[in-house]
Amino acid sequence: MNNFKLVLNLSLRNLWRQRRRNSILLVAITVAIGGVIVLNSLIRGMQVQMVDSVVENLSGHIKMHAPNYRDDPSMERGFVLDPRGVERAIEGLPVLGWAARISIPAVIMSERETRGATLIGVDPDQEHISIISRFELEGESLKSASDSRILVGRALVEELRTKLGRRIVITTLDSNGMSKEIGFRIAGVYDAESESFEKSLVFSGRNALQELLGSSKVTEVSIRLKTRYAQKEDFEQVRDSFLELDVLDWQQANPIVAFMYNTVNLVIYIWLGIVLGALVFGLVNTLITAVLERIREFGLFRAVGMRPRIIIAQVVSESVCLMLLGIVFGVTGSLLIFAWLHNGIDLSAFASGVEMMGMSSQMKPALVAHDVLVVVLVSVVLAVVASFYPARRAVRMNPLDALRH
Amino acid sequence: MTDAVVQLKDVTRVYGQGNVAVHALQEVTVEIYRGEFVCVVGPSGCGKSTMLHLIGGLDSPTSGTVTLEDQDLSTYSNNELSDLRLKRMGFVFQAFNLIPVLSASENVEFILQLQGVEPKDRKARALEVLDSVGLADAANRRPGELSGGQQQRVAVARALVGSPLLLIADEPSANLDSTTTRELCELLQTINREHRTTILIATHDSVVMSYSTRTIQLEDGKIRQADAA
């Protein structure tokens, strides 16, 4: 313990003795650590946003369909909902809620134009789990699952050249595969963040749709958990309860987003490696110089009986102290930048580009404690490793040679 | 117009300010004439180095004037002083005299290059001057491979190669044994006699003093005793 204090004291004084060059290195470490943390938080923010928007936009964490539905989305590929079965399957899971829906392709005709879209039948009481309950609306929302009016996106309303309160005609296939034309009154016009969402999805009451299409089936059940990511066991519990259905977690349901999500984890570590790799050069250089110019001093220490181990400890501790100081500055700096960016970075200039990647045009950084911890630990380990070679040089010379140096 | 190469008139040099001020030189007036071999002697801290630095234009006086061939050094710019040292003076220090990465002859050539001598002439002149200090054999060795005495001879060769008016040496014998010191002094004496090069040495080595034509004794920044010129 006493030795430790001595070593620490010597290290700090030596760092201070060469404060000019150490301060330059300190800036480099600060930029590196701060840069890694800020960039990681941006990447994580992007990742979180991608997942959130997928989960929020109707996918949920766990989704089930009848087999073949994904190949041929139609009422024929629906299944009869057993609410009690669902409740049993999710028993004990941290479930925020679940929703049963009908989702089928449809052709929409106004008085003037015709467009293709997906018609979705929902129960508004269940949709607190999705974006549907958070639409900004002109007009009214659906009142219940039996509401036979329709919600249409702003962009689609403009393309159809119709407006709130008007009627539109929807052609779709009923449960026997027969074309059916149904008239709807537009109850509300919604604004979503994504234009393609607005153009491709229209919503009506689920029970009303079942009645109009002469079927009691639904085509999907979406389950949303209270946590951000679904646990594997939770997913398996649901999957094993519905062996006759196609049960997907959000990653299977959205392979591109899942791929990007997994790539991001890799990118974070590559980036960390690159930055710290660049830092090693400067660190080793400085430490070697610091050792060489004090060879006599070390020789003196050895001559008065200091053990080699303590000299190694001193060099290593100098390196670690410098790194820790850099970590303090870097983390503080990154927290300041984080606070500054907290409201998000406006990427609306790249709106369609970021939409293609499943992100929102407000990019919000997300600070993950685990990431910061990894950065801190890896850099401390690096400081130890980088100082080891110079430290060995300091003790390899015999005391007399060192004194004559 | 006098015969003096160097003139110091009421020269005072103070380092620092207030309580910590050190009066390195106080109202020193001295003249050094062409062809002299002058030793500035005195204990450490008496102002010897300061005097040499002032004469070499490395430092400037707090008050008083330093003139070289009747030119007041304070009227020179930094670059002009550099050129003056390059062309009119030669310097030899106690240690760290040579460029460690260059061989003996390259160290000499380097000065010639700075002086703007044609490349084809440099090599020959460098060898010639090394020969004159008895180091023709060591021309291709680097300073690290030379003894202390040899290094000082290379330094002298380098100082001489531009045929300077004045050769200034600051404790040149401090790291040398007495035999080597004698050899060095004899070399300097030969140069002094053959080329009429004025030599100014700061030293507290009696061997060196014995070669001088005149000594100036400094104590606490003042001249205690100066031989008549």
Add this chain to the structure above:
Amino acid sequence: MLSVTVAWRNLWRNRRRTLLTAGAVGFAVLLVQLGMSFQAGSYEPMVEVSTRFSSGHMQIQRDDYSDDPRVERFVSDSTKLRGELLALPAINAVSSRTETFGLVTKDERSYGALVVGVDPLVDPSTSHLSEQVSRGTYLEDPNSAIIGSALARNLRVDVGDEIVILCSDVDGSVAFVAPTVSGVFETGNDTLDRSLVQVPRELINDALMLGDGAHRVVIMVDQPMLPDRSQGTIAPLVPPTASLLDWRELMPEISQSIRLDKISNGIVYGTLTVIVVLSIANTFVMTMFERTREFGMLRAVGMRNSSIFGMFLTETFLMWLLGVAIGYGLSTCALFPLINFGVGMDSMGMDQFAGLLFLPDRIYPAVDLKVILVAPISIGIGMVLSTMLASIRLYRLSLVDALRYQE
């Protein structure tokens, strides 16, 4: 030159330090070059692949068509326009397309789809769709159609079946065509496979009463990444009520994601460069301190400060040269096989998404002047600044202090 010799030998006075510093430069040059060459190699194929799905490099459309694509907003006399365009040297291919929304019906089933009329002999030069026909053949018969695989499945039609396409003509009255499915295509892009039908342009134009009109005149040029070059020559041919759009406007998601990618990578390269340059600056400052007395001696023997600074700069330059050589050496070793053989999307686990993200099957890193020069130049500038920073001391320190300096 002796001063270059001095500078070069000075580098080797501290071999380890020089190698570490040059190594840092090489490391940064290598990483930035690898990154940039992959970027450079992926953007153009990405544009090429994505534009060949449908948009082409450029299009001539009626001014108001992109805001609200109505069937009556067409460019007339498209065949004549095509001929004039093809006469321009920068243009490789031109194809006129008619486009409308239609209800595709087979028996009792009907789905909405984008119906595109193309000239079967011409369109394959602007689009890959003809190569993506997985069953049957491309449009060979004047009364044929090719449809997306998902749409075919949903409609339960196969090659040889007749489908009916309902749409509205220029007057707003209902029009229909009844072509036979000659082929089913599979692009890998869900939206296209689910909702695209192509028919011969003559067939749909007759039904819609469009004559020789086209909604999009699709143009392929020599250098899509530099659209400005060809735009000037095309502009005079564009009809007064129409305008010329390039792929950046037609597919903003592609050009924006390229820009976003460039910016975010720029931040990464910038940070890397700053860290490396700071390490170098630190080394230079250390060197300067160690050599204080040497510089004092050089000044005493008559060397000017500016010459000493020049020598220091020469050392920097040589070190830079060494580092860049290391970086180039490593990146050449790394890039040479990659440039020749490319990197398959499958090896990165991206093959299944290539179609959706508009990426080609293989990426070949591309090296251009920018890739080669950006890292060395920016690090070089950083090194010169570091040299200047370290040399402040040279000008500040008095000669006497320099000579007396004890390490």
